[in-house]
Amino acid sequence: MNEILREIGMIARALDSISNIEFKEFDLTKGQYLYLVRICENPGIIQEKLAELIKVDRTTAARAIRNLEINGFIEKRDDELNKKINRLFPTEKGIRVFPIIKRENVHSNSVALAGFSESETETIFHLLQRVRKNVEVDWEFVKKGNKRVY
Known part of the structure; x- marks a missing residue:
């Protein structure tokens, strides 16, 4: 049987490694760009839904969200109806970096799919x-x- 999942994993790790290196200049590390993109695409998303979108556990998501908040990319705001819920929004800094991340994604897609x-x-x-x-x-x-x- 072909090792399809192994190939998918290698592709994902290579692209993640490239992104981590390229986004280091923006203080985005260890896949934080994934979270920032989803928050920019879904302003007001809650942490649990974000973790579900990215397919990570809540602890991993909480750590990345905390770092994004510390570095000024996102902010938490209380939900208007339920004060126990925090909603996640990009800051100006996050909004400025978002197009750069999207541009990298478009480029990576074109490289990965070259010749298809x-x-x-x-x-x-x-x-x-x-x-x-x-x-x-x-x-x-x-x-x-x-x-x-x-």
Whole structure:
């Protein structure tokens, strides 16, 4: 059997490593750019939903959010109806960096998909969406404290 997940992992780690190096000049480290992008795309998102979007545990998300807040990229605001909920918003600094991160994403996509036709690109996208949806089922299952049967 082809090692599809190994290939996906190598691609993800290589692109993450590149981004971490390139975004270091903006004081964005260790994948924080992922969080900032989602917050810019979804202003007012709550931490739990953000963790779900990125597919990380709440502790990992909390650490990244705290660092983004300390470095002035985002701010927390109380929810108007439920004061226990904090909503996340980009600051001016975060909004200024957002287009640079998006530009890097466009570039990485074009590099990764160089030589593929539009049809092949669409096929890859749809197949990877199906893979993600399959994995999400196990992710949700394990996240709730269950064990997978091998």
